[in-house]
Amino acid sequence: MDDLIERYIQYLKYERNASPHTVRNYQSDLVQFRNFLAGKEKDAAVDVHSVNALRIRAFLSHLFHMEEKKASIARKLAAMRAFFKFLARERLIAENPAASVSTPKLEKKLPRIMTEEEMNNFLDRVAEAAQGGEPAILRDRAILEMLYASGLRVSELAGLDLRSVNFGDSFVLVRGKGDKERIVPFGSKAKGALEAYLPARERLLRETRTGCAALFLNVHGQRLTTRSIDRILKRYVLTYSPDVNVKVSPHSLRHAFASHLLAEGADLRAIQEMLGHKSLATTQRYTQVSIKHLIDVYDRTHPKA
Structure with a gap:
Protein backbone atom coordinates (compact mmCIF):
# COMPACT_ATOMS: atom_id res chain seq x y z
CA MET A 1 0.00 0.00 0.00
CA ASP A 2 2.92 2.34 0.69
CA ASP A 3 3.98 2.35 -2.98
CA LEU A 4 0.42 3.06 -4.09
CA ILE A 5 0.09 5.98 -1.66
CA GLU A 6 3.33 7.43 -3.04
CA ARG A 7 2.09 6.94 -6.60
CA TYR A 8 -1.13 8.78 -5.77
CA ILE A 9 0.78 11.64 -4.10
CA GLN A 10 2.91 12.03 -7.24
CA TYR A 11 -0.30 12.13 -9.29
CA LEU A 12 -1.69 14.91 -7.05
CA LYS A 13 1.52 16.93 -7.34
CA TYR A 14 2.31 16.64 -11.02
CA GLU A 15 -0.96 15.87 -12.80
CA ARG A 16 -3.59 17.53 -10.62
CA ASN A 17 -1.34 20.45 -9.60
CA ALA A 18 -2.78 20.20 -6.09
CA SER A 19 -1.59 22.77 -3.57
CA PRO A 20 1.23 21.77 -1.17
CA HIS A 21 -1.30 22.08 1.68
CA THR A 22 -3.67 19.57 0.01
CA VAL A 23 -0.84 17.17 -0.81
CA ARG A 24 0.51 17.31 2.74
CA ASN A 25 -2.92 16.68 4.30
CA TYR A 26 -3.86 13.82 1.95
CA GLN A 27 -0.51 12.11 2.48
CA SER A 28 -0.82 12.43 6.26
CA ASP A 29 -4.41 11.10 6.21
CA LEU A 30 -3.58 8.11 4.02
CA VAL A 31 -0.52 7.17 6.06
CA GLN A 32 -2.62 7.37 9.23
CA PHE A 33 -5.18 5.02 7.65
CA ARG A 34 -2.44 2.65 6.52
CA ASN A 35 -0.97 2.56 10.05
CA PHE A 36 -4.42 1.82 11.49
CA LEU A 37 -4.78 -1.14 9.13
CA ALA A 38 -1.31 -2.41 10.05
CA GLY A 39 -2.27 -2.48 13.74
CA LYS A 40 0.50 -2.92 16.30
CA GLU A 41 3.02 -4.00 13.66
CA LYS A 42 3.48 -0.62 12.00
CA ASP A 43 6.05 -1.94 9.52
CA ALA A 44 3.83 -4.78 8.34
CA ALA A 45 2.79 -4.72 4.69
CA VAL A 46 -0.84 -3.81 4.04
CA ASP A 47 -2.59 -5.37 1.07
CA VAL A 48 -4.83 -2.77 -0.56
CA HIS A 49 -7.17 -5.53 -1.77
CA SER A 50 -7.97 -6.35 1.87
CA VAL A 51 -9.58 -2.92 2.39
CA ASN A 52 -13.36 -2.85 2.37
CA ALA A 53 -16.11 -0.53 3.59
CA LEU A 54 -16.20 -2.29 6.97
CA ARG A 55 -12.51 -1.57 7.66
CA ILE A 56 -12.94 2.05 6.58
CA ARG A 57 -15.90 2.45 8.96
CA ALA A 58 -13.79 0.89 11.72
CA PHE A 59 -11.13 3.56 11.07
CA LEU A 60 -13.75 6.33 11.26
CA SER A 61 -15.07 4.84 14.49
CA HIS A 62 -11.52 4.85 15.85
CA LEU A 63 -11.20 8.56 14.97
CA PHE A 64 -14.50 9.36 16.73
CA HIS A 65 -13.22 7.46 19.79
CA MET A 66 -10.05 9.58 19.66
CA GLU A 67 -12.35 12.66 19.69
CA GLU A 68 -11.24 13.96 16.32
CA LYS A 69 -13.34 16.84 14.98
CA LYS A 70 -16.07 15.89 12.51
CA ALA A 71 -14.57 18.19 9.86
CA SER A 72 -11.21 16.44 10.22
CA ILE A 73 -12.83 12.99 9.94
CA ALA A 74 -14.76 14.10 6.84
CA ARG A 75 -11.51 15.29 5.25
CA LYS A 76 -9.80 11.96 5.96
CA LEU A 77 -12.71 10.10 4.39
CA ALA A 78 -12.52 12.40 1.35
CA ALA A 79 -8.81 11.56 1.04
CA MET A 80 -9.59 7.82 1.15
CA ARG A 81 -12.38 8.15 -1.42
CA ALA A 82 -10.11 10.06 -3.79
CA PHE A 83 -7.24 7.59 -3.28
CA PHE A 84 -9.35 4.48 -3.96
CA LYS A 85 -11.10 6.19 -6.87
CA PHE A 86 -7.66 6.77 -8.38
CA LEU A 87 -6.71 3.09 -7.84
CA ALA A 88 -9.97 1.91 -9.41
CA ARG A 89 -9.46 4.17 -12.42
CA GLU A 90 -5.93 2.78 -12.81
CA ARG A 91 -7.46 -0.74 -12.58
CA LEU A 92 -5.34 -1.59 -9.57
CA ILE A 93 -8.48 -2.53 -7.59
CA ALA A 94 -11.91 -3.66 -8.77
CA GLU A 95 -13.99 -0.96 -7.06
CA ASN A 96 -13.80 1.94 -4.64
CA PRO A 97 -14.51 0.56 -1.11
CA ALA A 98 -14.95 4.08 0.31
CA ALA A 99 -17.73 5.07 -2.12
CA SER A 100 -20.48 3.53 0.04
CA VAL A 101 -19.24 5.02 3.34
CA SER A 102 -21.34 7.99 4.50
CA THR A 103 -19.70 11.29 5.41
CA PRO A 104 -20.22 12.42 9.03
CA LYS A 105 -22.88 15.12 9.29
CA LEU A 106 -21.11 18.43 9.83
CA GLU A 107 -22.35 21.39 11.81
CA LYS A 108 -23.19 24.27 9.48
CA LYS A 109 -21.40 26.94 11.42
CA LEU A 110 -19.49 29.91 10.04
CA PRO A 111 -16.98 31.90 12.09
CA ARG A 112 -17.91 35.48 12.98
CA ILE A 113 -16.21 37.91 10.62
CA MET A 114 -15.19 41.52 11.06
CA THR A 115 -17.97 43.95 10.15
Missing part, protein backbone atom coordinates in the same frame (compact mmCIF):
# COMPACT_ATOMS: atom_id res chain seq x y z
CA GLU A 116 -17.46 46.53 7.41
CA GLU A 117 -16.94 49.21 10.06
CA GLU A 118 -14.40 47.10 11.97
CA MET A 119 -12.57 46.23 8.77
CA ASN A 120 -12.41 49.84 7.58
CA ASN A 121 -11.27 51.13 10.98
CA PHE A 122 -8.55 48.49 11.12
CA LEU A 123 -7.22 49.23 7.63
CA ASP A 124 -7.39 53.00 8.24
CA ARG A 125 -5.21 52.64 11.35
CA VAL A 126 -2.70 50.52 9.43
CA ALA A 127 -2.67 53.16 6.67
CA GLU A 128 -1.87 55.85 9.26
CA ALA A 129 1.02 53.77 10.58
CA ALA A 130 2.32 53.30 7.03
CA GLN A 131 2.65 57.06 6.52
CA GLY A 132 5.96 56.87 8.38
CA GLY A 133 7.43 55.10 5.34
CA GLU A 134 8.77 52.03 7.18
CA PRO A 135 9.34 49.42 4.41
CA ALA A 136 7.91 46.49 6.40
CA ILE A 137 4.74 48.40 7.25
CA LEU A 138 4.33 49.53 3.63
CA ARG A 139 4.52 45.90 2.54
CA ASP A 140 2.21 44.67 5.28
CA ARG A 141 -0.38 47.33 4.55
CA ALA A 142 -0.37 46.29 0.87
CA ILE A 143 -0.85 42.66 1.91
CA LEU A 144 -3.76 43.45 4.22
CA GLU A 145 -5.47 45.74 1.71
CA MET A 146 -5.12 43.12 -1.02
CA LEU A 147 -6.48 40.31 1.15
CA TYR A 148 -9.67 42.26 1.84
CA ALA A 149 -9.96 43.95 -1.56
CA SER A 150 -9.62 40.77 -3.62
CA GLY A 151 -10.74 37.85 -1.43
CA LEU A 152 -7.72 35.82 -2.56
CA ARG A 153 -6.71 32.62 -0.83
CA VAL A 154 -3.54 33.19 1.18
CA SER A 155 -1.67 30.76 -1.11
CA GLU A 156 -2.81 32.77 -4.12
CA LEU A 157 -1.66 36.04 -2.57
CA ALA A 158 1.73 34.58 -1.66
CA GLY A 159 2.02 33.19 -5.19
CA LEU A 160 1.51 36.53 -6.93
CA ASP A 161 4.38 37.88 -9.02
CA LEU A 162 4.78 41.58 -9.81
CA ARG A 163 3.83 40.83 -13.42
CA SER A 164 0.52 39.35 -12.16
CA VAL A 165 -0.68 42.87 -11.30
CA ASN A 166 -2.30 45.14 -13.89
CA PHE A 167 -2.11 48.59 -12.31
CA GLY A 168 -3.81 50.32 -15.24
CA ASP A 169 -7.04 48.34 -14.96
CA SER A 170 -6.65 47.40 -11.26
CA PHE A 171 -6.81 43.62 -11.45
CA VAL A 172 -4.59 40.63 -10.72
CA LEU A 173 -4.19 37.45 -12.74
CA VAL A 174 -4.45 34.66 -10.18
CA ARG A 175 -3.45 31.02 -10.48
CA GLY A 176 -5.83 29.19 -8.18
CA LYS A 177 -6.75 25.62 -7.30
CA GLY A 178 -6.06 23.07 -10.00
CA ASP A 179 -3.75 25.58 -11.70
CA LYS A 180 -6.78 27.46 -13.06
CA GLU A 181 -6.35 31.14 -13.86
CA ARG A 182 -8.86 33.90 -13.16
CA ILE A 183 -8.93 37.69 -13.13
CA VAL A 184 -9.77 39.41 -9.84
CA PRO A 185 -10.23 43.20 -9.52
CA PHE A 186 -9.04 45.31 -6.59
CA GLY A 187 -9.99 48.79 -5.39
CA SER A 188 -8.30 52.18 -5.20
CA LYS A 189 -7.07 51.77 -1.61
CA ALA A 190 -5.36 48.48 -2.42
CA LYS A 191 -3.88 50.06 -5.55
CA GLY A 192 -2.54 52.98 -3.53
CA ALA A 193 -1.05 50.63 -0.94
CA LEU A 194 0.66 48.56 -3.65
CA GLU A 195 2.09 51.64 -5.37
CA ALA A 196 3.44 52.95 -2.06
CA TYR A 197 5.11 49.56 -1.40
CA LEU A 198 6.79 49.10 -4.79
CA PRO A 199 9.74 51.53 -4.26
CA ALA A 200 10.58 49.70 -0.99
CA ARG A 201 10.40 46.39 -2.87
CA GLU A 202 12.79 47.69 -5.54
CA ARG A 203 15.29 48.87 -2.90
CA LEU A 204 15.18 45.48 -1.20
CA LEU A 205 15.86 43.70 -4.49
CA ARG A 206 18.85 45.94 -5.17
CA GLU A 207 20.25 45.24 -1.70
CA THR A 208 19.67 41.45 -1.73
CA ARG A 209 20.30 40.90 -5.47
CA THR A 210 17.92 37.95 -5.52
CA GLY A 211 16.01 39.00 -8.62
CA CYS A 212 12.90 37.39 -7.10
CA ALA A 213 9.75 37.90 -9.19
CA ALA A 214 7.38 37.61 -6.21
CA LEU A 215 5.20 40.61 -5.42
CA PHE A 216 5.58 40.26 -1.66
CA LEU A 217 9.12 39.70 -0.36
CA ASN A 218 10.63 38.90 3.01
CA VAL A 219 13.69 40.72 4.39
CA HIS A 220 15.98 38.35 2.45
CA GLY A 221 14.39 39.28 -0.88
CA GLN A 222 12.59 35.94 -1.20
CA ARG A 223 8.91 35.15 -1.64
CA LEU A 224 6.88 35.61 1.54
CA THR A 225 5.32 32.37 2.83
CA THR A 226 1.65 31.79 3.63
CA ARG A 227 2.56 31.25 7.29
CA SER A 228 4.30 34.63 7.42
CA ILE A 229 1.22 36.33 5.95
CA ASP A 230 -0.98 34.68 8.57
CA ARG A 231 1.35 35.90 11.35
CA ILE A 232 1.43 39.43 9.90
CA LEU A 233 -2.38 39.66 9.87
CA LYS A 234 -2.76 38.38 13.43
CA ARG A 235 -0.04 40.74 14.72
CA TYR A 236 -1.59 43.80 13.10
CA VAL A 237 -5.10 43.02 14.32
CA LEU A 238 -3.73 42.60 17.84
CA THR A 239 -1.89 45.94 17.55
CA TYR A 240 -4.44 48.12 15.76
CA SER A 241 -7.80 46.49 16.57
CA PRO A 242 -7.30 44.75 19.94
CA ASP A 243 -10.98 45.21 20.87
CA VAL A 244 -12.31 43.24 17.90
CA ASN A 245 -13.65 39.95 19.29
CA VAL A 246 -13.04 37.89 16.15
CA LYS A 247 -10.71 34.99 15.41
CA VAL A 248 -8.93 36.52 12.42
CA SER A 249 -7.10 34.67 9.64
CA PRO A 250 -6.52 35.31 5.94
CA HIS A 251 -9.42 32.93 5.30
CA SER A 252 -11.75 34.99 7.51
CA LEU A 253 -10.91 38.06 5.39
CA ARG A 254 -11.95 36.02 2.35
CA HIS A 255 -15.29 35.37 4.08
CA ALA A 256 -15.57 39.08 4.91
CA PHE A 257 -14.84 40.04 1.28
CA ALA A 258 -17.67 37.82 0.00
CA SER A 259 -20.18 38.73 2.73
CA HIS A 260 -19.63 42.47 2.49
CA LEU A 261 -19.94 42.40 -1.31
CA LEU A 262 -23.22 40.50 -1.08
CA ALA A 263 -24.51 42.87 1.60
CA GLU A 264 -23.89 45.77 -0.77
CA GLY A 265 -25.90 44.08 -3.53
CA ALA A 266 -23.23 42.25 -5.55
CA ASP A 267 -24.37 39.34 -7.72
CA LEU A 268 -23.65 35.96 -6.13
CA ARG A 269 -22.32 34.51 -9.39
CA ALA A 270 -19.90 37.42 -9.78
CA ILE A 271 -18.64 36.72 -6.23
CA GLN A 272 -18.30 33.03 -7.16
CA GLU A 273 -16.13 33.98 -10.13
CA MET A 274 -13.90 36.26 -8.04
CA LEU A 275 -13.47 33.65 -5.31
CA GLY A 276 -12.66 30.96 -7.87
CA HIS A 277 -15.32 28.52 -6.64
CA LYS A 278 -16.50 25.67 -8.86
CA SER A 279 -19.86 25.48 -7.12
CA LEU A 280 -22.26 28.28 -6.25
CA ALA A 281 -23.17 26.32 -3.11
CA THR A 282 -19.62 26.83 -1.83
CA THR A 283 -19.92 30.58 -2.38
CA GLN A 284 -23.22 30.64 -0.50
CA ARG A 285 -21.53 29.07 2.52
CA TYR A 286 -18.96 31.87 2.48
CA THR A 287 -21.50 34.66 2.66
CA GLN A 288 -23.01 35.86 5.90
CA VAL A 289 -25.92 38.24 5.48
CA SER A 290 -27.92 39.38 8.48
CA ILE A 291 -31.68 38.89 8.76
CA LYS A 292 -32.02 42.68 9.12
CA HIS A 293 -30.26 43.18 5.79
CA LEU A 294 -32.53 40.65 4.07
CA ILE A 295 -35.61 42.41 5.46
CA ASP A 296 -34.26 45.80 4.30
CA VAL A 297 -33.71 44.43 0.78
CA TYR A 298 -37.23 42.97 0.77
CA ASP A 299 -38.77 46.26 1.92
CA ARG A 300 -36.88 48.21 -0.75
CA THR A 301 -37.53 45.91 -3.68
CA HIS A 302 -40.76 43.93 -3.28
CA PRO A 303 -43.74 45.64 -4.97
CA LYS A 304 -46.14 44.66 -2.18
CA ALA A 305 -43.78 45.42 0.71
Whole structure:
Protein backbone atom coordinates (compact mmCIF):
# COMPACT_ATOMS: atom_id res chain seq x y z
CA MET A 1 0.00 0.00 0.00
CA ASP A 2 2.92 2.34 0.69
CA ASP A 3 3.98 2.35 -2.98
CA LEU A 4 0.42 3.06 -4.09
CA ILE A 5 0.09 5.98 -1.66
CA GLU A 6 3.33 7.43 -3.04
CA ARG A 7 2.09 6.94 -6.60
CA TYR A 8 -1.13 8.78 -5.77
CA ILE A 9 0.78 11.64 -4.10
CA GLN A 10 2.91 12.03 -7.24
CA TYR A 11 -0.30 12.13 -9.29
CA LEU A 12 -1.69 14.91 -7.05
CA LYS A 13 1.52 16.93 -7.34
CA TYR A 14 2.31 16.64 -11.02
CA GLU A 15 -0.96 15.87 -12.80
CA ARG A 16 -3.59 17.53 -10.62
CA ASN A 17 -1.34 20.45 -9.60
CA ALA A 18 -2.78 20.20 -6.09
CA SER A 19 -1.59 22.77 -3.57
CA PRO A 20 1.23 21.77 -1.17
CA HIS A 21 -1.30 22.08 1.68
CA THR A 22 -3.67 19.57 0.01
CA VAL A 23 -0.84 17.17 -0.81
CA ARG A 24 0.51 17.31 2.74
CA ASN A 25 -2.92 16.68 4.30
CA TYR A 26 -3.86 13.82 1.95
CA GLN A 27 -0.51 12.11 2.48
CA SER A 28 -0.82 12.43 6.26
CA ASP A 29 -4.41 11.10 6.21
CA LEU A 30 -3.58 8.11 4.02
CA VAL A 31 -0.52 7.17 6.06
CA GLN A 32 -2.62 7.37 9.23
CA PHE A 33 -5.18 5.02 7.65
CA ARG A 34 -2.44 2.65 6.52
CA ASN A 35 -0.97 2.56 10.05
CA PHE A 36 -4.42 1.82 11.49
CA LEU A 37 -4.78 -1.14 9.13
CA ALA A 38 -1.31 -2.41 10.05
CA GLY A 39 -2.27 -2.48 13.74
CA LYS A 40 0.50 -2.92 16.30
CA GLU A 41 3.02 -4.00 13.66
CA LYS A 42 3.48 -0.62 12.00
CA ASP A 43 6.05 -1.94 9.52
CA ALA A 44 3.83 -4.78 8.34
CA ALA A 45 2.79 -4.72 4.69
CA VAL A 46 -0.84 -3.81 4.04
CA ASP A 47 -2.59 -5.37 1.07
CA VAL A 48 -4.83 -2.77 -0.56
CA HIS A 49 -7.17 -5.53 -1.77
CA SER A 50 -7.97 -6.35 1.87
CA VAL A 51 -9.58 -2.92 2.39
CA ASN A 52 -13.36 -2.85 2.37
CA ALA A 53 -16.11 -0.53 3.59
CA LEU A 54 -16.20 -2.29 6.97
CA ARG A 55 -12.51 -1.57 7.66
CA ILE A 56 -12.94 2.05 6.58
CA ARG A 57 -15.90 2.45 8.96
CA ALA A 58 -13.79 0.89 11.72
CA PHE A 59 -11.13 3.56 11.07
CA LEU A 60 -13.75 6.33 11.26
CA SER A 61 -15.07 4.84 14.49
CA HIS A 62 -11.52 4.85 15.85
CA LEU A 63 -11.20 8.56 14.97
CA PHE A 64 -14.50 9.36 16.73
CA HIS A 65 -13.22 7.46 19.79
CA MET A 66 -10.05 9.58 19.66
CA GLU A 67 -12.35 12.66 19.69
CA GLU A 68 -11.24 13.96 16.32
CA LYS A 69 -13.34 16.84 14.98
CA LYS A 70 -16.07 15.89 12.51
CA ALA A 71 -14.57 18.19 9.86
CA SER A 72 -11.21 16.44 10.22
CA ILE A 73 -12.83 12.99 9.94
CA ALA A 74 -14.76 14.10 6.84
CA ARG A 75 -11.51 15.29 5.25
CA LYS A 76 -9.80 11.96 5.96
CA LEU A 77 -12.71 10.10 4.39
CA ALA A 78 -12.52 12.40 1.35
CA ALA A 79 -8.81 11.56 1.04
CA MET A 80 -9.59 7.82 1.15
CA ARG A 81 -12.38 8.15 -1.42
CA ALA A 82 -10.11 10.06 -3.79
CA PHE A 83 -7.24 7.59 -3.28
CA PHE A 84 -9.35 4.48 -3.96
CA LYS A 85 -11.10 6.19 -6.87
CA PHE A 86 -7.66 6.77 -8.38
CA LEU A 87 -6.71 3.09 -7.84
CA ALA A 88 -9.97 1.91 -9.41
CA ARG A 89 -9.46 4.17 -12.42
CA GLU A 90 -5.93 2.78 -12.81
CA ARG A 91 -7.46 -0.74 -12.58
CA LEU A 92 -5.34 -1.59 -9.57
CA ILE A 93 -8.48 -2.53 -7.59
CA ALA A 94 -11.91 -3.66 -8.77
CA GLU A 95 -13.99 -0.96 -7.06
CA ASN A 96 -13.80 1.94 -4.64
CA PRO A 97 -14.51 0.56 -1.11
CA ALA A 98 -14.95 4.08 0.31
CA ALA A 99 -17.73 5.07 -2.12
CA SER A 100 -20.48 3.53 0.04
CA VAL A 101 -19.24 5.02 3.34
CA SER A 102 -21.34 7.99 4.50
CA THR A 103 -19.70 11.29 5.41
CA PRO A 104 -20.22 12.42 9.03
CA LYS A 105 -22.88 15.12 9.29
CA LEU A 106 -21.11 18.43 9.83
CA GLU A 107 -22.35 21.39 11.81
CA LYS A 108 -23.19 24.27 9.48
CA LYS A 109 -21.40 26.94 11.42
CA LEU A 110 -19.49 29.91 10.04
CA PRO A 111 -16.98 31.90 12.09
CA ARG A 112 -17.91 35.48 12.98
CA ILE A 113 -16.21 37.91 10.62
CA MET A 114 -15.19 41.52 11.06
CA THR A 115 -17.97 43.95 10.15
CA GLU A 116 -17.46 46.53 7.41
CA GLU A 117 -16.94 49.21 10.06
CA GLU A 118 -14.40 47.10 11.97
CA MET A 119 -12.57 46.23 8.77
CA ASN A 120 -12.41 49.84 7.58
CA ASN A 121 -11.27 51.13 10.98
CA PHE A 122 -8.55 48.49 11.12
CA LEU A 123 -7.22 49.23 7.63
CA ASP A 124 -7.39 53.00 8.24
CA ARG A 125 -5.21 52.64 11.35
CA VAL A 126 -2.70 50.52 9.43
CA ALA A 127 -2.67 53.16 6.67
CA GLU A 128 -1.87 55.85 9.26
CA ALA A 129 1.02 53.77 10.58
CA ALA A 130 2.32 53.30 7.03
CA GLN A 131 2.65 57.06 6.52
CA GLY A 132 5.96 56.87 8.38
CA GLY A 133 7.43 55.10 5.34
CA GLU A 134 8.77 52.03 7.18
CA PRO A 135 9.34 49.42 4.41
CA ALA A 136 7.91 46.49 6.40
CA ILE A 137 4.74 48.40 7.25
CA LEU A 138 4.33 49.53 3.63
CA ARG A 139 4.52 45.90 2.54
CA ASP A 140 2.21 44.67 5.28
CA ARG A 141 -0.38 47.33 4.55
CA ALA A 142 -0.37 46.29 0.87
CA ILE A 143 -0.85 42.66 1.91
CA LEU A 144 -3.76 43.45 4.22
CA GLU A 145 -5.47 45.74 1.71
CA MET A 146 -5.12 43.12 -1.02
CA LEU A 147 -6.48 40.31 1.15
CA TYR A 148 -9.67 42.26 1.84
CA ALA A 149 -9.96 43.95 -1.56
CA SER A 150 -9.62 40.77 -3.62
CA GLY A 151 -10.74 37.85 -1.43
CA LEU A 152 -7.72 35.82 -2.56
CA ARG A 153 -6.71 32.62 -0.83
CA VAL A 154 -3.54 33.19 1.18
CA SER A 155 -1.67 30.76 -1.11
CA GLU A 156 -2.81 32.77 -4.12
CA LEU A 157 -1.66 36.04 -2.57
CA ALA A 158 1.73 34.58 -1.66
CA GLY A 159 2.02 33.19 -5.19
CA LEU A 160 1.51 36.53 -6.93
CA ASP A 161 4.38 37.88 -9.02
CA LEU A 162 4.78 41.58 -9.81
CA ARG A 163 3.83 40.83 -13.42
CA SER A 164 0.52 39.35 -12.16
CA VAL A 165 -0.68 42.87 -11.30
CA ASN A 166 -2.30 45.14 -13.89
CA PHE A 167 -2.11 48.59 -12.31
CA GLY A 168 -3.81 50.32 -15.24
CA ASP A 169 -7.04 48.34 -14.96
CA SER A 170 -6.65 47.40 -11.26
CA PHE A 171 -6.81 43.62 -11.45
CA VAL A 172 -4.59 40.63 -10.72
CA LEU A 173 -4.19 37.45 -12.74
CA VAL A 174 -4.45 34.66 -10.18
CA ARG A 175 -3.45 31.02 -10.48
CA GLY A 176 -5.83 29.19 -8.18
CA LYS A 177 -6.75 25.62 -7.30
CA GLY A 178 -6.06 23.07 -10.00
CA ASP A 179 -3.75 25.58 -11.70
CA LYS A 180 -6.78 27.46 -13.06
CA GLU A 181 -6.35 31.14 -13.86
CA ARG A 182 -8.86 33.90 -13.16
CA ILE A 183 -8.93 37.69 -13.13
CA VAL A 184 -9.77 39.41 -9.84
CA PRO A 185 -10.23 43.20 -9.52
CA PHE A 186 -9.04 45.31 -6.59
CA GLY A 187 -9.99 48.79 -5.39
CA SER A 188 -8.30 52.18 -5.20
CA LYS A 189 -7.07 51.77 -1.61
CA ALA A 190 -5.36 48.48 -2.42
CA LYS A 191 -3.88 50.06 -5.55
CA GLY A 192 -2.54 52.98 -3.53
CA ALA A 193 -1.05 50.63 -0.94
CA LEU A 194 0.66 48.56 -3.65
CA GLU A 195 2.09 51.64 -5.37
CA ALA A 196 3.44 52.95 -2.06
CA TYR A 197 5.11 49.56 -1.40
CA LEU A 198 6.79 49.10 -4.79
CA PRO A 199 9.74 51.53 -4.26
CA ALA A 200 10.58 49.70 -0.99
CA ARG A 201 10.40 46.39 -2.87
CA GLU A 202 12.79 47.69 -5.54
CA ARG A 203 15.29 48.87 -2.90
CA LEU A 204 15.18 45.48 -1.20
CA LEU A 205 15.86 43.70 -4.49
CA ARG A 206 18.85 45.94 -5.17
CA GLU A 207 20.25 45.24 -1.70
CA THR A 208 19.67 41.45 -1.73
CA ARG A 209 20.30 40.90 -5.47
CA THR A 210 17.92 37.95 -5.52
CA GLY A 211 16.01 39.00 -8.62
CA CYS A 212 12.90 37.39 -7.10
CA ALA A 213 9.75 37.90 -9.19
CA ALA A 214 7.38 37.61 -6.21
CA LEU A 215 5.20 40.61 -5.42
CA PHE A 216 5.58 40.26 -1.66
CA LEU A 217 9.12 39.70 -0.36
CA ASN A 218 10.63 38.90 3.01
CA VAL A 219 13.69 40.72 4.39
CA HIS A 220 15.98 38.35 2.45
CA GLY A 221 14.39 39.28 -0.88
CA GLN A 222 12.59 35.94 -1.20
CA ARG A 223 8.91 35.15 -1.64
CA LEU A 224 6.88 35.61 1.54
CA THR A 225 5.32 32.37 2.83
CA THR A 226 1.65 31.79 3.63
CA ARG A 227 2.56 31.25 7.29
CA SER A 228 4.30 34.63 7.42
CA ILE A 229 1.22 36.33 5.95
CA ASP A 230 -0.98 34.68 8.57
CA ARG A 231 1.35 35.90 11.35
CA ILE A 232 1.43 39.43 9.90
CA LEU A 233 -2.38 39.66 9.87
CA LYS A 234 -2.76 38.38 13.43
CA ARG A 235 -0.04 40.74 14.72
CA TYR A 236 -1.59 43.80 13.10
CA VAL A 237 -5.10 43.02 14.32
CA LEU A 238 -3.73 42.60 17.84
CA THR A 239 -1.89 45.94 17.55
CA TYR A 240 -4.44 48.12 15.76
CA SER A 241 -7.80 46.49 16.57
CA PRO A 242 -7.30 44.75 19.94
CA ASP A 243 -10.98 45.21 20.87
CA VAL A 244 -12.31 43.24 17.90
CA ASN A 245 -13.65 39.95 19.29
CA VAL A 246 -13.04 37.89 16.15
CA LYS A 247 -10.71 34.99 15.41
CA VAL A 248 -8.93 36.52 12.42
CA SER A 249 -7.10 34.67 9.64
CA PRO A 250 -6.52 35.31 5.94
CA HIS A 251 -9.42 32.93 5.30
CA SER A 252 -11.75 34.99 7.51
CA LEU A 253 -10.91 38.06 5.39
CA ARG A 254 -11.95 36.02 2.35
CA HIS A 255 -15.29 35.37 4.08
CA ALA A 256 -15.57 39.08 4.91
CA PHE A 257 -14.84 40.04 1.28
CA ALA A 258 -17.67 37.82 0.00
CA SER A 259 -20.18 38.73 2.73
CA HIS A 260 -19.63 42.47 2.49
CA LEU A 261 -19.94 42.40 -1.31
CA LEU A 262 -23.22 40.50 -1.08
CA ALA A 263 -24.51 42.87 1.60
CA GLU A 264 -23.89 45.77 -0.77
CA GLY A 265 -25.90 44.08 -3.53
CA ALA A 266 -23.23 42.25 -5.55
CA ASP A 267 -24.37 39.34 -7.72
CA LEU A 268 -23.65 35.96 -6.13
CA ARG A 269 -22.32 34.51 -9.39
CA ALA A 270 -19.90 37.42 -9.78
CA ILE A 271 -18.64 36.72 -6.23
CA GLN A 272 -18.30 33.03 -7.16
CA GLU A 273 -16.13 33.98 -10.13
CA MET A 274 -13.90 36.26 -8.04
CA LEU A 275 -13.47 33.65 -5.31
CA GLY A 276 -12.66 30.96 -7.87
CA HIS A 277 -15.32 28.52 -6.64
CA LYS A 278 -16.50 25.67 -8.86
CA SER A 279 -19.86 25.48 -7.12
CA LEU A 280 -22.26 28.28 -6.25
CA ALA A 281 -23.17 26.32 -3.11
CA THR A 282 -19.62 26.83 -1.83
CA THR A 283 -19.92 30.58 -2.38
CA GLN A 284 -23.22 30.64 -0.50
CA ARG A 285 -21.53 29.07 2.52
CA TYR A 286 -18.96 31.87 2.48
CA THR A 287 -21.50 34.66 2.66
CA GLN A 288 -23.01 35.86 5.90
CA VAL A 289 -25.92 38.24 5.48
CA SER A 290 -27.92 39.38 8.48
CA ILE A 291 -31.68 38.89 8.76
CA LYS A 292 -32.02 42.68 9.12
CA HIS A 293 -30.26 43.18 5.79
CA LEU A 294 -32.53 40.65 4.07
CA ILE A 295 -35.61 42.41 5.46
CA ASP A 296 -34.26 45.80 4.30
CA VAL A 297 -33.71 44.43 0.78
CA TYR A 298 -37.23 42.97 0.77
CA ASP A 299 -38.77 46.26 1.92
CA ARG A 300 -36.88 48.21 -0.75
CA THR A 301 -37.53 45.91 -3.68
CA HIS A 302 -40.76 43.93 -3.28
CA PRO A 303 -43.74 45.64 -4.97
CA LYS A 304 -46.14 44.66 -2.18
CA ALA A 305 -43.78 45.42 0.71
